[in-house]
Amino acid sequence: MLKYRGNIKDQWIDFKYWGLNWLSILGLVATNPYKVVIALFKYPWIYDLLKTNNLVKRYNEGRNGTALLLSNINIYYVIRGTVRQLKTIVYGSKDTFLENCMIPTEIYQAMGLKVFVAELPAALLPMEDQHTCDKYMDLIENNGLPGDTCSYPRITAGVFAAGEIPRDVKGLISNNLPCEAGMASHGYYEDNLGVPTYRLDVPYNFKEEDALNLFVEDMRGLIAFLEKNTGRSMNWDKLREVLTRYNQMNEIELERWEMAASDTPPLANENIWISHFWNYNLEPGNKDSIEWYNEMHKHLKKAYDRKEPALKNLRFRVVLWNPPTFAYAHFWNWLEQCWGVACLNDMESFGHFEDMFIDTTSNETMLKGLAKKWCNTTMSRHTRGPVENYLPDLWHMFERFRADFILVAGHIGCRSSSAMSGLMKEEAQKRGIPICIFDYELMDSRVCSHQGIRDQINNFMVNVMKAAPLNKSLLVIDDDSEW
Amino acid sequence: MKKLNEMELFESLLDNPENELVGKAISQGRIALGYNCYLVPEPLLYMGKAFPVRLRAPGAGSTDLATHYMSPFICSYARSILEAALDGTFDFLGGLVFAASCTHITRGCQHFEQLRINADKEGFFTYTIDAPRKLYEPGFLFLAKDLRKAAQEMSKHYGIDISDESLTKSIREHNAFNSLLRKLSDLRKADKPKISGTEFHTVMVAAKTAPRDMLIDPLKKLIAAAEKRDGIKDYRARIMVMGSIFDNPRFTELIEEQGGLVVADRYCFGSLPGLEEIREDGDPYENLARHYLGTCECPRMMEKLKDREQSLRKWAKEFKADGIIFETMKFCDLWGYEALSDVPKLRDSDMPVVRIEREYAFTGEGQLRTRAQAFIELIESKRLSKTLAQ
Numbered sequence: 001m002l003k004y005r006g007n008i009k010d011q012w013i014d015f016k017y018w019g020l021n022w023l024s025i026l027g028l029v030a031t032n033p034y035k036v037v038i039a040l041f042k043y044p045w046i047y048d049l050l051k052t053n054n055l056v057k058r059y060n061e062g063r064n065g066t067a068l069l070l071s072n073i074n075i076y077y078v079i080r081g082t083v084r085q086l087k088t089i090v091y092g093s094k095d096t097f098l099e100n101c102m103i104p105t106e107i108y109q110a111m112g113l114k115v116f117v118a119e120l121p122a123a124l125l126p127m128e129d130q131h132t133c134d135k136y137m138d139l140i141e142n143n144g145l146p147g148d149t150c151s152y153p154r155i156t157a158g159v160f161a162a163g164e165i166p167r168d169v170k171g172l173i174s175n176n177l178p179c180e181a182g183m184a185s186h187g188y189y190e191d192n193l194g195v196p197t198y199r200l201d202v203p204y205n206f207k208e209e210d211a212l213n214l215f216v217e218d219m220r221g222l223i224a225f226l227e228k229n230t231g232r233s234m235n236w237d238k239l240r241e242v243l244t245r246y247n248q249m250n251e252i253e254l255e256r257w258e259m260a261a262s263d264t265p266p267l268a269n270e271n272i273w274i275s276h277f278w279n280y281n282l283e284p285g286n287k288d289s290i291e292w293y294n295e296m297h298k299h300l301k302k303a304y305d306r307k308e309p310a311l312k313n314l315r316f317r318v319v320l321w322n323p324p325t326f327a328y329a330h331f332w333n334w335l336e337q338c339w340g341v342a343c344l345n346d347m348e349s350f351g352h353f354e355d356m357f358i359d360t361t362s363n364e365t366m367l368k369g370l371a372k373k374w375c376n377t378t379m380s381r382h383t384r385g386p387v388e389n390y391l392p393d394l395w396h397m398f399e400r401f402r403a404d405f406i407l408v409a410g411h412i413g414c415r416s417s418s419a420m421s422g423l424m425k426e427e428a429q430k431r432g433i434p435i436c437i438f439d440y441e442l443m444d445s446r447v448c449s450h451q452g453i454r455d456q457i458n459n460f461m462v463n464v465m466k467a468a469p470l471n472k473s474l475l476v477i478d479d480d481s482e483w
Numbered sequence: 484m485k486k487l488n489e490m491e492l493f494e495s496l497l498d499n500p501e502n503e504l505v506g507k508a509i510s511q512g513r514i515a516l517g518y519n520c521y522l523v524p525e526p527l528l529y530m531g532k533a534f535p536v537r538l539r540a541p542g543a544g545s546t547d548l549a550t551h552y553m554s555p556f557i558c559s560y561a562r563s564i565l566e567a568a569l570d571g572t573f574d575f576l577g578g579l580v581f582a583a584s585c586t587h588i589t590r591g592c593q594h595f596e597q598l599r600i601n602a603d604k605e606g607f608f609t610y611t612i613d614a615p616r617k618l619y620e621p622g623f624l625f626l627a628k629d630l631r632k633a634a635q636e637m638s639k640h641y642g643i644d645i646s647d648e649s650l651t652k653s654i655r656e657h658n659a660f661n662s663l664l665r666k667l668s669d670l671r672k673a674d675k676p677k678i679s680g681t682e683f684h685t686v687m688v689a690a691k692t693a694p695r696d697m698l699i700d701p702l703k704k705l706i707a708a709a710e711k712r713d714g715i716k717d718y719r720a721r722i723m724v725m726g727s728i729f730d731n732p733r734f735t736e737l738i739e740e741q742g743g744l745v746v747a748d749r750y751c752f753g754s755l756p757g758l759e760e761i762r763e764d765g766d767p768y769e770n771l772a773r774h775y776l777g778t779c780e781c782p783r784m785m786e787k788l789k790d791r792e793q794s795l796r797k798w799a800k801e802f803k804a805d806g807i808i809f810e811t812m813k814f815c816d817l818w819g820y821e822a823l824s825d826v827p828k829l830r831d832s833d834m835p836v837v838r839i840e841r842e843y844a845f846t847g848e849g850q851l852r853t854r855a856q857a858f859i860e861l862i863e864s865k866r867l868s869k870t871l872a873q
Contacts, residue, residue, distance in 0.1 A: 144826055146811075146819040146840065148556065157823070176616050176785060180586045183616075184820035187788045191824045199785045201622070204583035205613040210625060217621040384586065386611075387593040412556050415816065419561070419590035422552030423597055 003057075010064050017072035021053055024079045032091055039090040043164050045121045046086065051128040052079055054483055058330035059270065062337050066303040067310045070271045070296055077292040081278055082124065084288075088114040093166035095230075098193070100174035100186055103200065104374050106246065106285050107223060110239035111232050115173075117282060118165055118189065119182075122155035126443040127329035129483040130450070136162060137444060150413035151443035152178075152326075153185035160189055167193055171229050173222065175200035178379035179416060198225040204385060206375035215371040236363050242285035243358045243366055246373075249279060250356045252293045253349075259304045260344040261401050265317070266303035267296075268310035268342035269332035273324050276349035281378065313470055315340030319397045321347050321424075322409040322417050323379075327445040328453060338454075338474035339461050344401040348378050350393065383416035390420055391427055398433060405434035405465065411442045436460040449480045484715050489705040490682055493689040493698075497732070498541055500567075501575045504693040508534055513694070514577035514606075514641050519564070519592055521751060521779060522582035522614040524771040526653040526761065527630055529695070531643035536576065537691040537752070539730050540567040543844040552594055558812045559843040560728045561591030568600045576601060578640060579609045580633050585783050585817055606640045616785045618776055626772035634768075650767040660695045661758045663702050667709065668754050671746045672802055675714025680722070680745025682709075684732040688752055718744035720862040723804035725749035725795065727812035733845050738808065741855045747802035749780060750810070755798050756780055782817040792825055799834065806835035806862045808855070813840050835862050 005011050029036045040046055056075050060068050088096045093116065097108070101119040108115050117123075125132045133151075136158025141147045143161055145154060159165050172195055174186035190197045200218050203211035223234050253276075259266055275296060279289040303310075313336075320343045325331045335341040351373075358369030374380065381389050398406055406428065412418065421437065428435040438456035441447035458475055461467045469475055496502040505515055513532045518525075528535035543563035553562055567573065579601075581592040592611065594600075601607045610633045615622035634645035643649075667686060670677040686705070690698060719742035724735065728751040735745050749755040756778040762770040776784075780791055799807060809826060811818035822838055829836045837858040839851065 140823075143823060144838070145823045146813075146816075148814055149816045149819055157820075174785075179816075180783070181816040181820070183785060184782060184817050187782070187785065188820055188824050190786075191788050197786070199617055201616045201785065203613050203615070203625075204589070205611070208613070210628060211613055214615070214621055214625045218619075221619065387590075387597060412554075415557060415586045415814065416590060418554035418556045419552075419587065421554050423594070 005064060005068070007064070010068055013069050013072055014060070017056065017076050018053055020076050021056070021079050024076070024083055025050065025052070028083045028086055028090065031087075035091050039086075043089065043166075045125055045132070045159065045164055048125050048128050048132045049082065051483060055128055055329060058483070059333055061330070061333050063333070064312070066266055066299050066308055067268070067271070069299055070267065073292070073295055073299075074271055074274045077288065078274065078278055080288060081283060082120070085116055085120055088116045089166045093169050095170050096166065097171050097173050098166065098169045098189070099172070100177065100182065102177040102281055102374070102377060102380065103173055103175060104219060104222075104370050105283060106239060106242045106370060107219070107226070107234070109242045109283075109286060110235050111226055111230070112235070112238075113226065113230060113232070116166065116169070118160070118186075119152065119156050121159050121164070122152050122443060123326065126155070126327040126445075130327045130445040131481075133158070133443060134446065148413065150179060150181045150411070151441055152413075153181045154413075155443055157185045157188055160192070165189075169193070169195055171196040171198070171225075173198050173200075176202055177377070177384070179384060179414065181413070181415075196225070196229050198222050202375055202380055202384075206380075206385060212368070212371055212375065215375060216367050219367055219371060236366070239366055240360045243360050243369065244285075245287070245290040246285035247357050247360070248290055249284065249293050252297045254356070255297070256300065257345065257400070259300060262304070264304070264307040264309040265314075265342060265344050266300045266308060266310055268344060269336065270324065270329070271310070272343065273320075273346050273348040277378075280349075280351065284373075309342070311336050311340060311342045313340040314342050315467070315470075316342070316404045316465065317402060318343050318405055318407045319345050319394070319401055319403045320407045320409060321394055322411055322414060323348060323442055325409060325440060325442070325453065327441070327443045328450050331450070331453065334454065334474060334477075335457070338469050338471055339457070339467065340470050341407075343407065344403065345397055347382055350397055351376055351378060351381065383414065387420065387423075390417075391424060394424070395427075395431065395433075405436060408435060408437040410437045410439045412439055412447065413441055434464050436464070445480075451476060451478075451480060484679065485712060487682070487705065487708050487712070489701065489708045490685065492701050493685050493705070496689040496693050497685065500536060500539055500541070500572055500692060502693055504697045505536060505575065508694045508697065509575060514643075515575055516637070517573055517576040517579045518581065519579075519588050520582040520584035521757070521781065522584055522775050523580050523612060524630065524775050525691075526650065526657040527634060527771060528580060528637075529653045529657065530634070530637065530645055530649050531641075533577075533637055533641065533643055534694040535691075536693075537730075538564050538573070539688070539692060540564050540572065540843070541731070543567065549591075552598075553591065556814055557590070558587040558727075558814050560812060561587040563843045565591050565594050568595060569598070574601060574604075576607075577604070578607055578636070580612065580636075581609065582612045582614045584614065584781065585815075587815070608636045608640045610636045615776065616783060618784075618786065623769065623772045623776060626776060627766065627769040630768045630771055647767050650771075651763060654761050654767055654770065655763055656696070658760050658763065660690075660699065660702075661760065663699070663706065664690060664754065665758045667702070667706050668758060670709055673714055674803075675716045676744065676746060677709045677712055677714050679715060679739055680724075680748070681732050681736040681739055683754075684735045684745070684748060687748070687754055687757075688730050688732065691752060715744060718742060720744070720805040720859050721746045721803055723747035723749065723799050723802060723807045724753075724810060725807060726810035727815050727818050728752065728843070729810065731845050734810075734841075734851070737848065737851055738855045741852065741859055743855060743859050747798050747804050749795060749798060751781070782821040788821070788824060791821070792828065795825070796832075805866070806837070806858060808858065809836055809838045811838070811840050813842055835865055837861075
């Protein structure tokens with residue numbers, strides 16, 4: 001049930017988006033109820049997505065004003081995007097490509113192709129309900145996959161092994177992102193699917209011109225593969241449109257960074273990374289993405305002009321390193337309410353800051369710009385390339401957003417970032433930067449419970465930051481079995 | 484079986500990366516270059532006065548310092564190498580050529596630069612080769628160019644001749660040396676093999692950690708001696724070992740102590756792949772690129788899963804393996820997913836397989852012994868059932 005927020009305007013926002021969310025979901029059913037019913041049997045994880053409005057509730061506990069509005073806008077657009085994704089499999093998947101979550105989707109958009117991101121269930125389900133993916137992880141571990149690999153591809157492999165990812169697809173497109181586990185998991189799908197497959201290989205040392213050119217060649221290979229397997233041609237004008245919208249998103253992104261660096265940052269916590277995660281990784285340059293960004297920006301600018309910060313009690317500014325806590329989606333709300341902490345930027349959102357814009361003057365420049373973008377995308381830039389990208393970006397972010405400390409989500413399944421933890425601590429110490437590394441597992445809250453995460457933060461805030469909680473009753477909450 | 488005296492030299496080379504022959508070569512003014520992966524072509528590092536030493540950490544135990552830097556959730560090979568480096572084990576090296584092979588090893592190697600290991604040593608350099616993860620023409624050409632860049636570092640720091648002629652000569656010598664190793668390897672194919680898995684493993688590791696020119700004569704003598712002796716007949720099962728990095732023959736010995744005979748070695752430091760001939764005509768850098776990417780059997784290579792499975796079956800047949808020990812290093816995602824695909828398929832095709840997750844250091848001996856024993860018994864019981872059914 002919707003809780004009264006203390007004023008009519010906020011209450012209306014809550015109600016409006018609650019309704020819009022349901023309408024979007026029902027929109028999927030209304031088009032072809034029969035196929036949706038069949039799909040619910042084939043892909044039962046879709047049921048769990050119905051918990052979305054509860055997620056909104058958890059995100060927005062105690063929030064008002066612009067922060068509440070932005071959070072609602074974010075989830076609403078995520079639902080619309082999810083529905084778009086589901087349509088590619090619910091109404092039949094024979095002409096759909098299964099893909100990895102970090103492929104240059106601009107190319108599909110330009111060619112008008114249907115794609116389904118294999119990692120979609122893994123990305124969304126643990127946010128809706130922390131335990132909903134336990135069964136998939138158990139299944140794949142029983143099949144022989146070590147339980148210590150990153151839970152993101154592990155859940156995906158589990159959903160695949162359970163037969164709940166479409167197999168009658170047109171082809172498989174994957175790459176070596178976001179990490180080796182992700183890359184290797186797609187080998188498992190390729191082995192089982194037996195469909196035409198293309199694998200993009202993002203070079204290690206992509207700052208080198210030769211390496212970048214190699215990736216351009218690889219993308220040409222992808223385009224040729226798609227043309228061969230679909231009979232469609234690459235529409236370069238359409239690509240230009242998509243990239244123009246992407247450039248507009250970049251302009252907004254830079255303005256958002258400026259606002260975040262101010263004394264009254266209007267955007268914080270999951271509202272930053274959710275919009276970035278979806279719009280930069282899954283659907284960059286999509287019409288909905290630019291609409292989403294514009295809609296958020298309109299409200300952000302107003303709040304910025306009014307000097308309305310994202311948190312009523314903003315006490316600490318932080319930057320987040322490593323992926324956010326998917327299995328504890330509303331962690332951010334707790335951080336706000338209990339400690340007054342605002343995360344102003346994070347690794348998901350902080351991509352490359354050199355040459356962000358793509359030159360659309362020719363097909364060549366577009367391909368090269370795309371190559372650079374995807375070599376520098378989240379995790380490609382930070383957690384698999386040269387070390388020079390990993391730590392210097394962090395110190396840059398710390399200064400740029402005038403943070404009080406760095407929050408590091410120490411995902412124990414992430415080899416690449418775990419392997420840098422010692423250097424990070426030593427360097428932070430040399431620079432006099434407080435750093436809070438909390439251990440957790442990205443999507444498996446059985447490894448580190450919600451309270452386990454909170455305890456680590458509580459200890460840091462009390463002992464290092466010498467802070468007192470805003471609300472003592474939130475220090476320990478029994479929510480380990482809740483959604 | 485009688486122990487061969489000719490093995491003594493090879494055995495003595497494994498205790499310390501700076502072994503007797505490495506020390507001798509350095510005293511002659513030669514440059515030892517460390518490397519971390521199959522994808523760093525050995526002939527490249529054998530040009531001129533240089534010679535390669537593949538990074539190992541024999542006697543690895545505690546990795547406290549490395550674990551501080553890299554966390555406990557990283558492969559213990561990467562941590563052990565870093566620990567050894569921090570202890571000064573690799574101070575004798577004149578440079579390091581790495582391949583960005585897998586995340587663990589790459590991150591481990593990045594620490595060499597970040598912690599400035601050997602950085603103040605005169606002439607010392609590090610270079611990381613960006614090896615593509617798939618086989619395609621632009622990738623081969625890119626790698627060839629990158630290998631030239633690595634060679635340029637060798638030339639810049641030590642004045643090594645890196646001309647095409649110099650590299651071709653190195654490739655020729657590499658092929659000649661490998662033909663000797665192949666001869667030794669082929670002895671394992673016989674029904675009564677004249678060399679044990681432990682002995683062969685020892686030779687392979689020694690060949691990667693000492694200058695090969697100093698091993699030619701001892702190797703020839705070893706082959707001659709092995710050919711003369713009686714073959715091994717008192718084994719219970721022929722085993723193929725495959726998986727992650729495996730550079731301690733003590734593991735192989737443990738399997739053989741239980742009655743297994745390790746006849747095929749498909750792992751890093753093994754010979755499958757590793758002994759194939761490299762083309763000697765044409766552009767030598769391109770030849771290296773094509774050869775090493777093409778023969779690499781590491782699951783880091785995308786798109787080759789089915790090919791790897793096929794070559795695995797081919798080798799199992801060629802060496803008449805009765806069963807496969809699939810050993811993976813703990814926390815290795817690549818081999819974890821590879822096993823997820825391969826192990827069920829091998830079992831379905833009636834090939835006995837056991838999956839063993841292990842650490843780099845020789846620990847958990849009792850547990851390994853029990854598992855090896857049980858596996859050999861399983862192979863025997865399957866064999867018995869088959870015979871009875873017939």
